Amino acid sequence: MRHQRWFTPWVLVIPALTWLLVFNLWPSINTVILSFTNAKPLGGGTFVGLKNFETLIQDEQLRWALLNSVIYMVVCLPFLTVLPLLLAVLVEKKLPGITFFRTAFYTPVVASAVVVALIWQWILDDRGLVNGLAEKLGVISGPLPFLSDQWLLLLSAISLTIWKGLGYYMIIYLAALGNVGRELHEAAAVDGAGPLRRFVHVTIPGVRGTMILISILISVSALRVFSELFILSGGKGGPGGRDNSVVMLIQQYSQGFEGNLGYASALSIVLFFVTVVPMLVLARLNNRGAQA
Amino acid sequence: MSRSFGFNTISPREKVARYILLAFVLLITIGPFLWQLSTSLKGSGEDIYTRIPRLLPSQPTFDHYKAVADTIPVWDYARNSLVVAVLVVGGNVIGASLAGFAISRLQFKGRKLVLGLFLATLVLPGEVTIISQYVTVREFGLANTLFGVALPGMIGALNVLLMYNAFRSLPIEVDQAAIVDGANAWQRFVFIGLPSVRGTISVVAIFAFIGAWDDFLWPLIVLTDPDKYTLTVGLQYLSGTFSNNPRLIAAGTMIAFIPIVIVFATLQRFFFKGVEEGAVKG
Numbered sequence: 354m355r356h357q358r359w360f361t362p363w364v365l366v367i368p369a370l371t372w373l374l375v376f377n378l379w380p381s382i383n384t385v386i387l388s389f390t391n392a393k394p395l396g397g398g399t400f401v402g403l404k405n406f407e408t409l410i411q412d413e414q415l416r417w418a419l420l421n422s423v424i425y426m427v428v429c430l431p432f433l434t435v436l437p438l439l440l441a442v443l444v445e446k447k448l449p450g451i452t453f454f455r456t457a458f459y460t461p462v463v464a465s466a467v468v469v470a471l472i473w474q475w476i477l478d479d480r481g482l483v484n485g486l487a488e489k490l491g492v493i494s495g496p497l498p499f500l501s502d503q504w505l506l507l508l509s510a511i512s513l514t515i516w517k518g519l520g521y522y523m524i525i526y527l528a529a530l531g532n533v534g535r536e537l538h539e540a541a542a543v544d545g546a547g548p549l550r551r552f553v554h555v556t557i558p559g560v561r562g563t564m565i566l567i568s569i570l571i572s573v574s575a576l577r578v579f580s581e582l583f584i585l586s587g588g589k590g591g592p593g594g595r596d597n598s599v600v601m602l603i604q605q606y607s608q609g610f611e612g613n614l615g616y617a618s619a620l621s622i623v624l625f626f627v628t629v630v631p632m633l634v635l636a637r638l639n640n641r642g643a644q645a
Numbered sequence: 646m647s648r649s650f651g652f653n654t655i656s657p658r659e660k661v662a663r664y665i666l667l668a669f670v671l672l673i674t675i676g677p678f679l680w681q682l683s684t685s686l687k688g689s690g691e692d693i694y695t696r697i698p699r700l701l702p703s704q705p706t707f708d709h710y711k712a713v714a715d716t717i718p719v720w721d722y723a724r725n726s727l728v729v730a731v732l733v734v735g736g737n738v739i740g741a742s743l744a745g746f747a748i749s750r751l752q753f754k755g756r757k758l759v760l761g762l763f764l765a766t767l768v769l770p771g772e773v774t775i776i777s778q779y780v781t782v783r784e785f786g787l788a789n790t791l792f793g794v795a796l797p798g799m800i801g802a803l804n805v806l807l808m809y810n811a812f813r814s815l816p817i818e819v820d821q822a823a824i825v826d827g828a829n830a831w832q833r834f835v836f837i838g839l840p841s842v843r844g845t846i847s848v849v850a851i852f853a854f855i856g857a858w859d860d861f862l863w864p865l866i867v868l869t870d871p872d873k874y875t876l877t878v879g880l881q882y883l884s885g886t887f888s889n890n891p892r893l894i895a896a897g898t899m900i901a902f903i904p905i906v907i908v909f910a911t912l913q914r915f916f917f918k919g920v921e922e923g924a925v926k927g
Contacts (some may be wrong), residue, residue, distance in 0.1 A: 357751060357829065357830040359753070361747075361751065361829075361830045361831075362747040362748075362751040362752075362753040362756070362830075363747075363753070365743040365744060365746060365747035365751070365830075365834075366743070366744045366747045366748065366759060368739075368740045368743065368744070368800060369740050369741065369743070369744030369763075369800045369802075369805050370744070370759065370762075372740065372797075372799065372800040373762060373763065373766060373800075373802060375781065376778060376781065376796075376797040377766045377769065377774065377802060378762070378766070379777075379781065380774035380777035380778045380780075380781060381769060381773075381774055381777075383777035383780065383781070384773065384774055384776065384777045387776065387777055387780065392780070394779075396783070440670065443663065443666055443667065443670070444667070446655070446663070448660065448663060448664070452913075452914075452917070454667050454670075454671060455917065456909070456910060456913045457671055457674060457675050458670060458671070458674050459909075459913075460674060460675060460678065460906065460909075461674055463855050463859075463905055463906065463909045464678070464859070464902055464905065464906075465858070465859035465860075465861065465876075465877050465901060465902075465905070466859065466861060467859075467861045467877040467880055467881060467901070468859075468877075468880070468898045468901050468902045469677070471880060471884055471894055471897075471898045472677050472678065472680070472681045472895075472898060473677065474884075475680075475681065475684065475891050475894070475895065476677060476680065478891070480694040482680060482698055485694065485698060486698065516673070516674075519674070520674065524920055527920065528920050573770060576770075577770050577772050579772070579861070579862050580861045580862065583861075583881075584881065584884075587884075587885060588881070588885055600772045600862070603772065603775065603776060604862060604865065604866065607775075607776055607779065607866050608866070608869075614776050614779075614780065617776045618776050618777065621772070621773045621774070621775070621776055621777075622773075624770065624772060624773050625769070625770070625773045628770050628773075629768065632768065
């Protein structure tokens with residue numbers, strides 16, 4: 354039964370729906386269309402058939418970017434699924450001052466990736482805090498090239514992403530922990546299970562669904578990385594452009610007279626498939642686990 | 646609401662162990678920000694590269710904050726970021742609550758389809774469509790404008806779904822009673838719907854603000870004119886073009902960082918309340 358004029362719901366929905374159509378759905382379609390052109394950032398461009406996709410296959414920078422993305426994802430996954438859960442357990446108990454700690458742990462999340470990357474650039478500088486301390490302690494004789502070596506730069510960006518993500522996933526786990534029944538913990542404790550066994554047998558199964566969701570979020574955001582690598586590499590993508598991510602390549606082709614929005618769109622399609630794969634795999638794992 | 650391990654009481658030993666761990670994590674998460682703040686306040690004559698790091702500046706000064714403003718128009722950039730953030734917050738709070746209310750509380754043909762459309766866009770990472778979004782904004786004549794930066798994010802699909810979820814938890818009997826009393830859809834939205842979803846609205850607003858203030862890739866693509874930069878793009882411009890002085894860059898990062906921390910610290914209780922209400926479940 355309706356209790357309003359037929360158009361009332363539509364009046365309320367239309368702004369949001371317009372945005373969805375103009376800024377989500379149409380760009381999705383247009384990305385595919387653009388990928389068959391050589392559209393320029395300042396306008397113009399013609400249909401070029403499959404040329405962009407032929408270029409993709411031979412693009413060495415893309416190969417590095419994809420390799421970097423996979424490394425990024427594989428390293429981030431274990432750290433960011435486990436550490437934030439431990440943090441959530443740590444801040445779950447309402448001790449005096451716990452709100453302060455929760456807020457403080459969340460601070461890296463609310464800071465811009467640009468801000469934290471510039472901070473880390475200074476900390477990891479040849480004469481920065483980390484190298485200074487390590488030299489002082491005699492662990493190394495010369496500064497480690499955190500920001501100029503291909504692999505160290507990638508590793509530095511990964512560490513930064515992990516550090517910045519801790520608080521974000523901690524909060525999601527914290528919400529999930531609230532739904533793990535207290536009775537289960539108490540029952541397990543009565544049965545003589547210590548904190549470690551209760552963590553493994555009560556807490557982890559209790560947040561299993563959240564863990565899968567978080568794994569999906571981590572994988573997708575690792576594959577979409579941009580700001581950390583961009584800033585730490587000074588916008589250059591590391592030595593020989595070997596520290597680019599797919600999104601960095603998209604950005605590089607989006608600007609200037611050399612830019613090519615057609616090729617950038619073809620790269621966007623690669624990004625789409627790359628990010629959808631882990632989503633499907635992990636969602637499938639979740640389904641199978643739920644049935645078992 | 647203590648829902649932690651076992652029982653309400655914890656031993657003094659566990660308490661101490663927990664505080665030690667908390668302090669350790671605090672050092673890791675907050676330490677880098679303090680280090681940057683300290684660097685930004687250290688005098689030009691002070692050795693910032695010293696082997697034994699000193700957290701407290703020996704010649705504290707605000708000079709570098711002034712120097713940033715002499716190098717790049719940093720206060721204009723801050724204003725630009727604020728303009729974009731306010732537009733995005735306003736758009737999302739209004740647009741997402743209206744749509745979320747209609748989809749969850751009003752009956753109409755095509756409701757399921759509309760909901761499905763919003764859900765479907767969630768699997769699409771924003772970066773995938775960023776290039777064609779730029780083309781759309783350019784067609785509107787909004788390339789290289791702040792409005793062009795704000796526009797696409799002004800009603801986010803995720804926020805519509807968050808509001809939908811929040812309105813849905815309100816019992817349907819309340820609506821029916823209001824209908825019997827002769828309240829129209831608009832009155833039910835304003836007097837029944839909105840007051841009951843304040844927690845989620847604040848979460849939407851906080852995240853819209855933080856997201857817009859912190860965003861880097863999108864303004865980097867849209868803005869070409871250094872006069873129009875937002876803070877994040879301007880900071881990259883500062884560090885890439887002008888300066889190798891860590892004190893100056895540190896001061897610049899603090900100008901971008903401190904406002905967002907103040908916003909978050911002031912509103913954090915709404916945020917954590919929203920978390921408990923289930924507004925942040927991914």
